[in-house]
Amino acid sequence: VPAAGLPADMPGLTAAMVELFAAFGLERPHVAGNSLGGAIALELAALGAVTSATALSPAGFCTARELRWALTVLSLHRNAARLPEPVLRRLFAAPALRMLAMGMILARPNRMALDDALADARALRQARAFRAVARAGRGYAYAGAPTVPVTVAWGTRDRILPYRQAALARTRLPAARHLDLPGCGHVPMHDDPELVASVILGTTGVGPG
Incomplete structure (x- = not known):
């Protein structure tokens, strides 16, 4: 299960991801992530290092408590x-x-x-x-401005990063597409895989928006 924290050295982490893309011969791929992975996807979108990003219940929009x-x-x-x-x-x-x-x-x-x-x-x-990741992520908050298509989708029954955090994500990312994942928890890929797949494809432009 993805952790909800995020490493403090986000520039180093995103740079390593870009290097990994190059190693696999991927030029600005579409990315999607959940929780920690959602935050990383959004950071890559802010860099313009990807073609699109789908973030599922991403870290970075919660209070310290x-x-x-x-x-x-x-x-x-x-x-x-x-x-x-x-x-x-x-x-x-x-x-x-x-x-x-x-x-x-x-x-x-x-x-x-x-x-x-x-x-x-x-x-x-x-x-x-x-x-180590949990300790490093205690002060993290997302503050980027993506330059590529972004979708933020939140499970309405998320008990780890509760659905109410989606309201802050809407405020910080006004240009993004924001969707609810009805009846899904923190890891929606298991709760409703077909819905998650359609959300990702909609972000990439391959499937229905």
């Missing part, structure tokens, strides 16, 4: 992910227990395949940079 809440919840999930995998498998296999375990991150956790839930828990457990 809201950010502490997000990091606390994600830290608790990371601690829980350290349970032995057989225990996690039994936990995720029971619909009621899966809702209890993942309901803060997903609005519809039972739509997620069991193996995907285990893979997410494993990734969160093994995220060695989690604490």
